[in-house]
């Protein structure tokens with residue numbers, strides 16, 4: 001077990017929103033014992049109180065860590081988003097507080113892709129309506145409005161980790177796949193770049209959305225875009241609720257311009273399972289509604305728990321920020337025989353030389369030094385041999401350098 005700046009038993013790990021037990025186990029195996037787990041997102045006041053005592057916090061999509069909440073975490077050294085999306089965290093505020101944020105960019109992507117393919121088949125067969133009718137005691141045995149997906153065109157908006165997997169599966173089922181992305185992407189199989197969003201909307205029998213929440217994707221599918229879709233096409237959204245104008249979608253479903261939809265994410269989602277769900281789509285038989293569970297399989301959650309916890313442990317034990325989403329990335333070797341000093345600062349001229357002066361003024365030789373910066377923040381890691389008391393004095397001197405955001409020493 002690698003040592004840290006204070007006993008691991010004093011490092012409080014806060015895991016919210018029912019994060020998989022695999023995460024807690026990774027911390028326990030790494031020697032951490034103060035682990036507080038909650039099955040739900042916490043109300044703001046309780047969240048703030050918990051954050052004040054936590055060194056590491058793990059959340060999923062429901063916990064909003066805005067700038068004020070991030071700054072409650074005065075002891076925080078790292079944040080784990082146990083999911084893909086990090087839009088619930090003010091990443092800039094976390095960076096300026098010297099806190100790297102880690103997520104799980106791949107672990108639940110297969111689960112989302114499988115759900116989307118299943119829903120595409122269900123929608124094309126009109127199964128949601130037929131099932132609802134049967135539940136009400138009805139019986140409408142008919143092929144009307146029911147289609148195979150073979151030979152149909154699937155339009156994927158956002159051809160990233162999820163979009164590409166859906167494309168591969170859809171081709172295996174005999175679909176034609178087109179995609180639209182703002183980045184240049186390698187087309188897998190026979191998938192084709194649609195050219196632009198309008199062209200994709202006009203050509204697709206099924207449109208599925210897999211973009212992140214960004215200013216550019218806010219309501220990127222509104223009344224204008226829906227009108228450009230083929231009459232009788234289907235729309236699936238398992239990305240973020242803000243991507244679709246839900247009222248415009250409801251209107252198009254009512255007129256029949258859109259034959260059916262599957263929606264997993266909503267502009268406003270209930271805080272917890274006991275809270276009511278309200279949406280203009282409620283009560284529409286041709287809509288599959290799911291409670292943001294695209295990535296919620298036991299396999300995905302176990303993998304996410306292991307992946308993000310391992311990144312947090314690595315940062316806490318070793319200082320590596322590899323794959324942090326908001327932070328200069330540094331991959332570090334072990335530091336046997338020396339103390340490791342972590343210095344996070346505003347990226348202004350002169351900080352590095354002042355850091356080096358702290359060591360040279362005390363006649364301490366630097367064994368290794370690693371530096372990464374981005375336009376706002378610099379992250380310097382220094383390995384140097386010193387006794388523990390001297391290491392504490394060095395850390396205090398480093399903390400006194402103007403522009404310092406956070407310091408830590410790993411013994």
Ligand SMILES: NC(=O)c1ccc[n+]([C@@H]2O[C@H](COP(=O)([O-])OP(=O)(O)OC[C@H]3O[C@@H](n4cnc5c(N)ncnc54)[C@H](O)[C@@H]3O)[C@@H](O)[C@H]2O)c1
Pocket residue numbers: 084085105108109112157158159160161162163180181182183210211212213214216217238239240264265292293294295296
């Ligand atoms: N429903 C769920 O439970 C669930 C689970 C996992 C992920 N998600 C959501 O799905 C999103 C996509 O996941 P992913 O793993 O495929 O992410 P990804 O980053 O691998 O892919 C996103 C793709 O969208 C593209 N993109 C970004 N802005 C765009 C725009 N304006 N127009 C067109 N393309 C754009 C990117 O270039 C990228 O290729 C995540 O950001 C997350 O919000 C939801």
Ligand SMILES: O=C(O)CC[C@@H](O)C(=O)O
Pocket residue numbers: 060061062082083084085086108295
């Ligand atoms: O698990 C969650 O709460 C969110 C899952 C998904 O939206 C993600 O971004 O990975």
